[in-house]
Amino acid sequence: MNRSCIAGTGGYLPERVMTNAELEALVDTSDEWIRERTGITQRHIAAPEQTCSDLADAASRRALANAGLDAGAIDLVVVATSTPDHVFPSTACRLVERLGMPSGIIAFDVSAACSGFIYALDVADRFIRTGGASRALVIGAEVFSRILDWQDRGTCVLFGDGAGAVVLEAGKEPGVLSTHLHADGRQTPLLNVPWGVSQGYERLADERGKVSMRGNEVFRVAVRTLGALVDETLEANGLARGDVDWLVPHQANIRIMMATARKLGLPPSRMVSTVAEHGNTSAASIPLALDQAVGDGRIRRGDLLLLEAFGAGFTWGSALIRY
Numbered sequence: 159m160n161r162s163c164i165a166g167t168g169g170y171l172p173e174r175v176m177t178n179a180e181l182e183a184l185v186d187t188s189d190e191w192i193r194e195r196t197g198i199t200q201r202h203i204a205a206p207e208q209t210c211s212d213l214a215d216a217a218s219r220r221a222l223a224n225a226g227l228d229a230g231a232i233d234l235v236v237v238a239t240s241t242p243d244h245v246f247p248s249t250a251c252r253l254v255e256r257l258g259m260p261s262g263i264i265a266f267d268v269s270a271a272c273s274g275f276i277y278a279l280d281v282a283d284r285f286i287r288t289g290g291a292s293r294a295l296v297i298g299a300e301v302f303s304r305i306l307d308w309q310d311r312g313t314c315v316l317f318g319d320g321a322g323a324v325v326l327e328a329g330k331e332p333g334v335l336s337t338h339l340h341a342d343g344r345q346t347p348l349l350n351v352p353w354g355v356s357q358g359y360e361r362l363a364d365e366r367g368k369v370s371m372r373g374n375e376v377f378r379v380a381v382r383t384l385g386a387l388v389d390e391t392l393e394a395n396g397l398a399r400g401d402v403d404w405l406v407p408h409q410a411n412i413r414i415m416m417a418t419a420r421k422l423g424l425p426p427s428r429m430v431s432t433v434a435e436h437g438n439t440s441a442a443s444i445p446l447a448l449d450q451a452v453g454d455g456r457i458r459r460g461d462l463l464l465l466e467a468f469g470a471g472f473t474w475g476s477a478l479i480r481y
C-alpha cells in the first residue's frame with residue numbers, strides 16, 4: 159500500500175498587518191491583555207477584494223513550487239475552510255480553474271472549523287493509501303476577518319486571515335503514519351457562527367453571521383481534549399512522551415499550545431508557534447506553521463511531527479507524520 163509523503167509546503171498571508179494597538183482603538187482591550195491571555199501580538203487581514211480562493215491560490219502555488227510540481231500533476235484537491243468564496247461551487251473547484259488543473263480531477267471542500275486541515279489531510283491520506291489519488295493538494299484557507307464582530311472584544315482580537323497548503327504524494331517512505339479524527343456536536347452553543355444560508359438571508363440583518371464564542375469554557379474543553387488526543391496518538395504508534403521531534407499545533411492560544419507541548423514532554427523550543435504573528439487563522443494555522451518551520455530549516459527530512467487541532471463542532475484531530 160502507498161504512503162502519503164509531504165512533497166512540498168506553502169503559505170500565504172495578506173499584506174495588511176493589524177496590531178494589538180489598533181484593536182485598542184476599536185474595543186475595550188489592551189495589548190497587554192491580548193498578549194498575556196493569548197500570545198498574539200498581530201494578525202494579517204485580507205484586503206477587501208481578497209477572497210478565500212485568492213489566499214488559497216497563492217499558498218498552493220508556493221507549495222507546488224516547493225514540491226517541484228506543476229499543477230497538472232495534481233489529481234485531488236481538498237480545501238478546509240469555513241469562509242469559502244461561494245456557497246457552491248466549492249473553493250477547491252475554484253482552484254482547479256485558477257491553477258489550471260486538468261478537467262476530471264477530484265475536488266471538494268471540508269468543513270471542520272479549526273480542525274479542518276487535519277480532517278482534509280486525513281481524507282487525502284486515505285485517497286492516496288488506497289490508490290484513489292497519487293498527488294493531492296491539501297489546503298487550509300480562511301478569511302475570518304469577514305465573520306468577526308469587530309465590537310466583540312472576546313473574539314475580534316483572536317483571529318486572522320491566511321492560507322497554507324501541502325502537496326501529498328504517494329510513495330513508499332513512511333510519511334503520514336496515523337491520523338485521529340473526532341467530533342461531538344453537543345456543545346455547539348460554546349462556539350459557532352449562528353447563521354447559515356438555510357436560515358434565510360433576512361436573519362442576517364441582526365448580525366448573527368459572526369463568530370460567537372464562550373472562550374473560557376472552550377479553553378477548558380480544548381486543553382482536556384487535546385491532552386487525551388496526545389495520549390491516543392502516542393499509544394497508537396507505540397511512542398512515549400518525548401519521542402516526537404516537533405509539535406505543530408493549531409494556533410488558537412499560546413497557553414493551550416504550551417499545555418499540549420507539556421503533555422507531549424516537549425520543551426517550548428520543539429513547538430512551532432506562529433500565534434504571535436498570525437493570530438488564530440483557523441483551518442490555515444497548521445499548514446502555515448508547518449510551512450514556516452520547513453522553510454526556515456527547523457523541521458528537517460526524517461523528523462517526527464505531531465499535528466493537532468481543536469475547533470468548533472466540537473471537532474478535534476491529530477496526525478503523526480515522518481516528514
Ligand code: UT7
Pocket residue numbers: 186187188191192195196272311312313315372373374375376377380410411414438440468469470
Ligand atoms: O480555535 C478554535 C478554538 N478556540 C479556542 O481554543 C479559544 C479558547 N479560549 C481562549 O483562548 C481564551 O478563553 C480567551 C483568550 C478567548 C479568553 O481568555 P480567558 O483567560 O479565558 O479570559 P475569560 O474569557 O475568562 O475572561 C476574563 C476577563 C473577563 O472579564 P471579567 O468578567 O473578569 O471582568 C472578560 O470580559 O477578560 C475579559 N476580556 C477581555 N479583556 C480585555 C475578554 N476579552 C477581552 C479582551 N480584552 N479582548
